[in-house]
Amino acid sequence: MRNPLRFTLVVVAAVTTVAVVRADKNIAPHPNDLKYPTLDYKIPPAAQFNEKLSNGVSVYITEDRMLPVFDMRIMFRAASAFDPPEKVGLASLTGEELRDGGTKDLTPEELDEKVEFLATRITTNIGETSGMAGLSLLSKDIDEGIGLFREILKNPRFDETRFRLAKDRRLQDVKRRNDSTTNIERSEFSFLMDGEDHFSNHYSTTVSLNAITRDDLIAFHKKYIHPGNMIVAVYGDFNRKEMIKKLEKFFADWPAGEPAPKTFPKPDFTPKPGVYMVEKEGINQGRISIGHKSVMRGSPDEFPLIVMNGVLGSSGFHSRLVARVRSDEGLAYNTGSAFGQGEYWPGDFRAWFQSKSNSCAYATKIVLEEVKRLRDEKVEAKDIEDTVNYFVESFPQRFPSRLEVVTTYMDDEYSGRDSAYWLTYMDNLRKVKADDVQRVAQKYLHPDQLVILAVGDVDAMEKGGHDKGPDLHFSTFGPVTKLPLRNPETMKR
Numbered sequence: 001m002r003n004p005l006r007f008t009l010v011v012v013a014a015v016t017t018v019a020v021v022r023a024d025k026n027i028a029p030h031p032n033d034l035k036y037p038t039l040d041y042k043i044p045p046a047a048q049f050n051e052k053l054s055n056g057v058s059v060y061i062t063e064d065r066m067l068p069v070f071d072m073r074i075m076f077r078a079a080s081a082f083d084p085p086e087k088v089g090l091a092s093l094t095g096e097e098l099r100d101g102g103t104k105d106l107t108p109e110e111l112d113e114k115v116e117f118l119a120t121r122i123t124t125n126i127g128e129t130s131g132m133a134g135l136s137l138l139s140k141d142i143d144e145g146i147g148l149f150r151e152i153l154k155n156p157r158f159d160e161t162r163f164r165l166a167k168d169r170r171l172q173d174v175k176r177r178n179d180s181t182t183n184i185e186r187s188e189f190s191f192l193m194d195g196e197d198h199f200s201n202h203y204s205t206t207v208s209l210n211a212i213t214r215d216d217l218i219a220f221h222k223k224y225i226h227p228g229n230m231i232v233a234v235y236g237d238f239n240r241k242e243m244i245k246k247l248e249k250f251f252a253d254w255p256a257g258e259p260a261p262k263t264f265p266k267p268d269f270t271p272k273p274g275v276y277m278v279e280k281e282g283i284n285q286g287r288i289s290i291g292h293k294s295v296m297r298g299s300p301d302e303f304p305l306i307v308m309n310g311v312l313g314s315s316g317f318h319s320r321l322v323a324r325v326r327s328d329e330g331l332a333y334n335t336g337s338a339f340g341q342g343e344y345w346p347g348d349f350r351a352w353f354q355s356k357s358n359s360c361a362y363a364t365k366i367v368l369e370e371v372k373r374l375r376d377e378k379v380e381a382k383d384i385e386d387t388v389n390y391f392v393e394s395f396p397q398r399f400p401s402r403l404e405v406v407t408t409y410m411d412d413e414y415s416g417r418d419s420a421y422w423l424t425y426m427d428n429l430r431k432v433k434a435d436d437v438q439r440v441a442q443k444y445l446h447p448d449q450l451v452i453l454a455v456g457d458v459d460a461m462e463k464g465g466h467d468k469g470p471d472l473h474f475s476t477f478g479p480v481t482k483l484p485l486r487n488p489e490t491m492k493r
Contacts, residue, residue, distance in 0.1 A: 039392055039393060039395075039396075039426070041395060041396045041426070042423070043399055043405050043422055043423070044405070045419065045420070045423060046060070046409040046412075046413075046419035046420075047419075049061055049062050049405070049406050049409060050409070051244060053244070053247060053248055053251060054248060055227055055251050055254075055256060056227075056228075056256070057227050057230055057231070057232060057247075057251060058231050058232070058410075058413060059231075059232045059233070059234065059244075059247060060231075060232070060233045060234075060406035060407075060409045060410050060413075061233070061234045061235075061240060061243060061244070061406065062234075062235050062402040062403075062405065062406050063236070063237075063238060063239070063240055064235060064236055064237065064401070064402050064403075065237050066237075067236075067237065068138055068139045068140065068237050069136070069137070069138060069139060069236050069237060070135075070136070070137055070138070070139045070141075070142050070145070070234075070235070070236035070237060070238065071134070071135065071136050071234070071235045071236055071403050072134070072135040072136075072146070072149065072232070072233070072234045072235075073132065073133070073134050073135075073232070073233040073234075073407050073410065074132070074133045074134075074153070074230050074231070074232050074233075075130055075131065075132055075230065075231045075232075075410055075411065075414045076130070076131045076132075076133070076224065076225055076226075076229045076230045076231075077130065077131070077224060077229035077230075077259065077260035077261075077262070077414075078091060078094070078095070078126050078130070078131035078220070078224035078225055078229065078260065079091060079126065079127065079128060079129045079130055079131065079260075079264075080092055080126065080127065080128050080199070080202075081128060081129055081199045081200075081264050081265075082220075082224065082260070083199075083202065085202070086208060086211055087208055087211050087212050087216060088202045088203065088204045088205065088208040089170065089204030089208055089209050089212060090212050090216055090217070090220055091126040091131075091220065092125075092126055092127075092204070093163070093166060093167070093170070093212060093217060094126060094217045094220045094221055094225075095124050095125040095126030095127075095131055096124070096125065096166055097156065097158050097159075097162060097163055097166055097217060098124035098133070098152055098153065098156050098221070098225070099122055099123060099124040099133075099152060100162050100166065101156055101157050101158040101159045101162045101163060101217075102156070102157035102158075102159045102162070103148075103151040103152055103155050103156060103157050104151065104155035104156075104157060105151070105155075106151070106157070107157070107159065108157070108159045108161075108162050111148075111152070114148060115148070118137055118141050118144060118145060118148070119137065119138065119141075120135065120136065120137035120141065120145050120148075121134070121135070121136040121137070122134065122135050122136075122148070122149060122152060124152065124153075128199075128200055129264055129343070129344060130414060131224070131225070133149070133152075133153055135149045139236055139237035139238060142238060142246070143246070146246060146250055149250075150250050150254075153225060154254055156221060158214050158217045158218060158221075160214055163214050163217065167209055167210075167212070170204060170209055171206060171209055171210075174204065174205065174206060174209070174488055174489055175488055175489065176488070177486075177488035177491075178280070178485050178486070178488050181280055181283060181287050181455050181456065182287070184278060184280060184287075184455050184485065185287045185289055185352075185453065185455045187201075187203070187486075187491070188276070188278055188453055188455065188483070189289045189291070189348075189350065189451075189453050192271055192272075192276060192451050192453060193267075193269075193271055193291070193292075193293060193348050193451070194267035194269055194345075195267055195268070195269030197267075197268070197269070198265070198267040198268075198269065198345075199264070199265070200267075203491040205489055205490050205491065206489045206490075207490075222257070223257065223258070223260075224257075224260055226254065226255065226256055226257040227251050227254055227255075227256045228256030228257050228258070228259050229256075229257070229259060229260050231410050231413055231414055232247065232410070233403075233406040233407045233409070233410040234247070234406070235401070235402055235403040235406055236403075262416065263344060264344040264345070265345075266344070266345035266346070267345055271292060271293060271449070271451050272451070273292075273448065273449050273450055273451055273478060274451065274452070274478045274479045274480070274481060275452045275454070275474045275475070275477055275478050275479065275480045275481065276451065276452065276453050276454070276480075276481050276483055277453075277454045277455075277458045277461065277462065277474065277480060277481070277482050277483065278453070278454070278455045278456075278458075278483045278484075278485065279457075279458045279482070279483075279484060279485060280455055280456055280457070280485065281457065282457075283456055283457060284356060284357055284457070284460075285354055285355060285356055285357060285456060286354070286355060286356075286357050286360040286454050286455060286456030286457070286460075286461045287352070287354050287454070287455045287456060288352060288353055288354070288355070288360055288363065288364055288367075288452070288453065288454050288455075289350055289351070289352045289451075289452075289453045290350070290351045290352070290364065290367055290368070290371075290450055290451070290452050290453075291348050291349045291350035291351060291450065291451060292348070292349055292446055292449040292450055292451060293346050293347075293348060293349070293449075294339050294340050294341060294342070294346055294347045294348055294349045294444065295341055295342070295346055295347065295444065296341065296342050296343075296345070296346055296347075297341040297342060297343050297347075297417070298341075298417075299341060301436075301440045301443070301444070302341060302428075303428040303429055303431065303432055304432050304436040304437055304439070304440040305339050305341065305440050305444060306339070306391065306429065306432075307384065307387055307388060307391070307429065307432040307436075307437055308339070308374065308437045308440050308441050308444075308445075309337055309338065309339035309349075310387040310388075310390060310391060311374065311379055311383060311384070311387050311437065312337045312351070312370060312371070312374060313335065313336040313337025313338075313351055313370075314336055314337055314338060314339075315386075315387045315390040315391070316390065318383075318386050318387055318390055319336065319337075319387075320370045320373075321335050321336055321337055321351060321353075321366075321367060321370060322335060322336065324366050324370065325353055325355075325363055325366055325367065329362075329363070329366065329468075331353065331355045331356075331359050331362070331363040331366075332353035332354055332355045332363060333354070334352075334353065334354055335351075335352065335353035335354075335363075336351070336352065337349070337350065337351040337352070338350050339444075343415045343416075343417075344415075349444070349445070351367050351371070353367070357456055357457050357460035357461045357463075358460060358461075358463065358464060358465045358466055359466040360454060360456070360461045360464075360474075361461065361462075361464045361466070361469065361472045361473055361474050361476070362464070362466040362468055362469040362472055364452060364454075364474070364477060365469060365472060365476075365477075368447065368450070368477065371445055371447060371450075372447055374437070374438070374441040374445060375438070375441045375442050375445055375447075377438075378434050378435070378437075378438045379434050379437050379438065380434070381433075381434055384432065384433065384434050384437060388429050388430060388432060391429055392426050392429055392430065395425065395426055408422070450477075450478075452474070452477055452478065454474060458482060461474065462474055462475075462480075
């Protein structure tokens, strides 16, 4: 007697086999063989969004009725660059307490309750070269939200209790500076690139924080946070003409003060090449940064430099550092490079990785080989094409909504970049050829000027012992200077 279950399984197997055979005939090409149309993504020009209010404030404004939301961003010319030397941390504290310290008519607790009731998000902060305030909420609450936002920025209370709590938190943060090798690496590399005296390397200390008073916050706010220092971006569910009227009202009876400087001093410092090793006990991995000074933004070689750095380490798995240090050798999970083109002073070229202590020297050797190879050998046209396509195809991700478009144009006006920059961005990338990449590599990459910073267990890193380079030591790369950790409360050695 025929087994019905066995018969069913045979039929199913036969049908499955036929389906597989049929699918094989129509299988899609390998992803590498797929052809796509040329990406022709464009963002609208800045002029389409820009308005000037009657008081001269520049506004970038765009409607979007898809969702009932509203966002407002304000950049203002307040910065830690303006901190008095004896009160470093003043700008940052002022930025924090704008939001957290209440308003003239609302205690901090009442302000918090009002923000929570509106289901809004209001943020304020002041960084190295700029300040930023943001408002996000449902569009039905625009009028109330904007009114509250204005009070926070125009009439802050700077509540004494909240101010003391903020200072106490920062004093605790100061003590923990050396807990993270990431923080140590970042600060030490900046010192090695720009020196101890540049304002970007001025850190708040126990002494400077204790010197700051509530009156200092009030004076800083009065001097820097006013319409004469502001640029605005607004986005969301509103009528453009009506929103302009609301913004006129937002700034009404708010006098503009003296404009703050639009530029900042450059470091008066020349990095000294060599190997610098900073001791951080109790860890089994080292953090390595390798680099030198780069260029200012607006260089005529800007786009060849972007592509060059993409080939080296900033185009993900396409890049040589990721391919060799991570994929081929398995030495690091996170590696890459950046060729910073500074807004106000020259940026830094930096390549980095984190690896086991005994493999740090060997991985450093690989990075130096790849830097040299970019100078000595012309990059293949296919690698240039892949790198350019990486940047071109990721370009739309910079602008997932119109909010990012208007905030980008706001930021560009603040820093002085030509508003047409993004309109020709992809075309300028596509113009880059292999000859351009080798030319800028030879012109801007300087192996003889490299600073190599290693943070971790210095003895273990210096000992080396990796299987593929057992006799390789950091002294191979230049004179070694061993540095103790800085005092976290003074940032001095």
